[in-house]
Amino acid sequence: MHLKPRSSRPPQTAAATETLSCTIYALSPELLAQIFFLCRDAVHPPARRPTGLADSALSWVLVSHVCARWRLIVFEWAGLWSHISLSPASPIPRPWVRELFARSRSAPLFVSIALPPFGSDAAWLAELLATHTYHIEHLELAGAPVALHAILKTLVDPAPTLRTLHIAPTHFITGGVPLVIPPSLFANVTPRLRTLSLKCAVLPPSCALLRTLRALSVEFPAQRCSRPPRAFLRANAETLSDVLEGMSELKTLCLAHCCSGAEVCALQARREREDGGGMMIKHVTAKSRKEGETDGTGGEDLQDEVGL
Numbered sequence: 554m555h556l557k558p559r560s561s562r563p564p565q566t567a568a569a570t571e572t573l574s575c576t577i578y579a580l581s582p583e584l585l586a587q588i589f590f591l592c593r594d595a596v597h598p599p600a601r602r603p604t605g606l607a608d609s610a611l612s613w614v615l616v617s618h619v620c621a622r623w624r625l626i627v628f629e630w631a632g633l634w635s636h637i638s639l640s641p642a643s644p645i646p647r648p649w650v651r652e653l654f655a656r657s658r659s660a661p662l663f664v665s666i667a668l669p670p671f672g673s674d675a676a677w678l679a680e681l682l683a684t685h686t687y688h689i690e691h692l693e694l695a696g697a698p699v700a701l702h703a704i705l706k707t708l709v710d711p712a713p714t715l716r717t718l719h720i721a722p723t724h725f726i727t728g729g730v731p732l733v734i735p736p737s738l739f740a741n742v743t744p745r746l747r748t749l750s751l752k753c754a755v756l757p758p759s760c761a762l763l764r765t766l767r768a769l770s771v772e773f774p775a776q777r778c779s780r781p782p783r784a785f786l787r788a789n790a791e792t793l794s795d796v797l798e799g800m801s802e803l804k805t806l807c808l809a810h811c812c813s814g815a816e817v818c819a820l821q822a823r824r825e826r827e828d829g830g831g832m833m834i835k836h837v838t839a840k841s842r843k844e845g846e847t848d849g850t851g852g853e854d855l856q857d858e859v860g861l
Contacts, residue, residue: 578622582626585623585626586626586630586632586633589613589616589626589627589630589633590632590633592613592616593613593633593636594636595613596610596611596612596613609643609645610638610643610645611645611649614627628656631656631657631658631659631660632657632660632661633656634653634656634657634660635657635660635661635662635663636663637650637653637654637657637662637663637664637665637666638664638665638666639665639666639667639678640665640666640667641667641668641669647677650678650681651681654681654684654685657685657688659688660688661688661689661690661714662685662688662689662690662691663690663691664682664689664691664692664693665691665693666678666693666694666695666696667695667696667723668694668695668696668697668700668701668723669696669697675696675700675701675703675704676703678704679703679704679707679708680707682704682707682708683707683708683709683710686708686710686711686712686715686739687710687711687712687713687714688714689712689714689715690714690715690716690717691715691716691717692715692717692718692719693717693718693719693721694719694720694721695719695720695721695722695723696722696723697722697723698722698731698732698753701720701722701732702732702733702735705720705734705735705738706735706737708738708739709737709738709739709740710739710740711739711740711742711743712739712742712743712746713742713743713744713745714745715739715743715745715746716745716746716747716748717746717747717748718743718746718748718749718750718762719749719750720732720734720750720751720752720754721750721751721752721753721754722752722753722754731753731754731755731773732753732754732755733754733755733757734751734754734755734756734757734760734762735757736757736758736760738762739762741761741762743762743765744765745765746762746765746766747765747766747767747768747802748766748767748768748769749762749763749766749768749769749770750769750770750772751770751771751772752772752773753772753773753774754771755788755789756771756788756789756792756793757792758788758791758792758795759792759795759796760792760796761796763793763796763799763800764796764799764800765802766800766802766803767802767803767804767805768803768804768805768806769800769803769805769806769807770805770806770807770808770809771789771793771807771808771809771811772807772808772809772810772811773809773810773811774810789811790811793808
């Protein structure tokens with residue numbers, strides 16, 4: 554008697570055959586990937602601390618549990634993992650964060666990190682950012698000044714794809730030293746950087762990062778008691794004055810409570826002379842102290858807003 558070898562695959566039922574014949578299984582991997590992109594972008598940070606994957610910012614990953622084909626597409630499409638957002642309100646376990654960076658491979662990275670205001674360990678994040686600097690396109694950092702400085706001082710490799718950089722310390726100690734951008738940041742090699750936004754931060758002298766900018770924003774708190782010593786604000790104005798002549802592509806400049814009206818007018822006048830009378834900056838706004846208010850250092854009274 555001849556015995557047929559038993560198949561390792563279970564016989565397909567009529568229901569399984571009908572399921573596999575559905576239109577959705579005929580969609581191309583590219584189209585499915587675009588649908589998964591929409592799923593990812595539709596997820597909003599939860600209002601409360603998540604208790605599991607299903608109610609976290611990574612809930613879109615559950616589409617990979619539907620079938621083997623979907624799982625393969627989710628894991629193979631590096632762009633799906635390239636948007637990384639971390640915040641205390643929506644924490645993501647550290648192993649998952651490392652997995653996000655690893656699965657993004659060389660896809661352009663969009664990273665937004667909001668550190669806890671106190672007691673945050675940023676060393677592991679600094680290591681990840683330093684490893685993946687070469688393909689970061691958008692970087693947004695917020696948190697305590699000490700933690701931010703610990704991250705920034707490790708980013709010493711060129712950032713050839715970086716286009717947007719936002720740095721915003723979440724609090725400032727009255728009368729203390731503000732966050733100073735390290736002069737070695739990205740080795741001063743950011744050929745595609747177009748937008749730089751700084752809050753409560755001071756530019757280093759002769760900052761080469763400004764050369765290719767089209768939009769620059771430097772802001773300090775409106776409250777006089779929350780501003781840094783006048784020497785740091787003056788250093789910002791001197792740095793801008795030094796590098797302005799090389800910022801040939803600059804279109805928008807916003808200075809909030811970090812320069813006097815006279816300093817802004819001097820910057821603009823110098824720029825006009827260098828451009829031969831041609832206005833290259835389309836919008837310049839400088840918000841400073843209200844008329845009649847001084848900073849306690851004998852400085853001149855300033856108007857509330859200077860628009861040029």
